[in-house]
Amino acid sequence: MTKILMIEDDLELAEILTEYLEQFEIAISVADDPYIGLSTLDTQTFDLVILDLTLPGIDGLEVCKEIRKHHTLPIIISSARTDITDKVTALENGADDYLPKPYNPRELQARIMSLLRRQKGVTTTEHPLQKTKAFHLNEHQMSILFQEKELHLTAAEYGILAYLIKKEGGVVSREELIYNIEAIGEETSNKSIDVIIGRIRQKLGENPKEPKYIHAIRGIGYKFLQ
Structure with a gap:
């Protein structure tokens, strides 16, 4: 029930x-x-x-x-x-x-x-635990640790951040996020993606004007770096 x-x-x-x-x-x-x-x-x-x-x-x-x-x-x-x-x-x-x-x-x-x-529902054929410098992504448990502390994320926030972590160093368009993340419907707008990114940045304590991890790529989308 x-x-x-x-x-x-x-x-x-x-x-x-x-x-x-x-x-x-x-x-x-x-x-x-x-x-x-x-x-x-x-x-x-x-x-x-x-x-x-x-x-x-x-x-x-x-x-x-x-x-x-x-x-x-x-x-x-x-x-x-x-x-x-x-x-x-x-x-x-x-x-x-x-x-x-x-x-x-x-x-x-x-x-x-x-x-x-x-x-x-998030399924993957990759190894369930992927470690990065500041982030620990556990896809099996659908959790992300940031500086050894679990982030409290919505399904959409988790999906976007997990996808960016796995694509570290590459430019990811907003459309790619919309069509590849199960927690985001295809009717989602680019503006909504930006809003969710803003919420993730707040939880990371990031200054969007001087980001350390999630960088905006004008006219395209975002890039995740560590």
């Missing part, structure tokens, strides 16, 4: 989605208060979060940021706010997907299953 936390103050919508998703073996826990939602995440285990942006007491973008500070589970933003700035900010704050309201519950179910598949 897949367990999902829905932080949503529209209880009628939450009830409709809960009843619909039950047929797919998806159990929804609803928190209509964002503070209760954050507390629930700290005391229970979930596979994914569905997060509204317009919430009482605290904006959903801030809630997304708080979740990502402590958890790596996928986050789907479900919001009636259609401003592109909100979408970009949500991705910058750690969201994995953005679904504008209104939407068909079937689409939500499809996006949930897609994210969960990407979170779980």
Whole structure:
């Protein structure tokens, strides 16, 4: 049974989605208060979060940021706010997907299953442990150690950084990342790739103006160096 936390103050919508998703073996826990939602995440285990942006007491973008500070589970933003700035900010704050309201519950179910598949599935025929100077990439466990400490990455962040590590020294285009990383859908834009790269850089403590590891190649993509 897949367990999902829905932080949503529209209880009628939450009830409709809960009843619909039950047929797919998806159990929804609803928190209509964002503070209760954050507390629930700290005391229970979930596979994914569905997060509204317009919430009482605290904006959903801030809630997304708080979740990502402590958890790596996928986050789907479900919001009636259609401003592109909100979408970009949500991705910058750690969201994995953005679904504008209104939407068909079937689409939500499809996006949930897609994210969960990407979170779980990375296969490789290469040796599972590849060591670099500052980074230890373990593809079997889907983990990356940076300076001997495990990085807390989303599925998309892990996929991009792992791919760049394996292509060390070579220029990797944004399109190559889109089409070769399972955790990134083909509909992903180049701008979204840049946003995810920005999140990775933050977790590495990198200054994008003077990067040590991930270097932007104008008009093409990125190069990973150590």
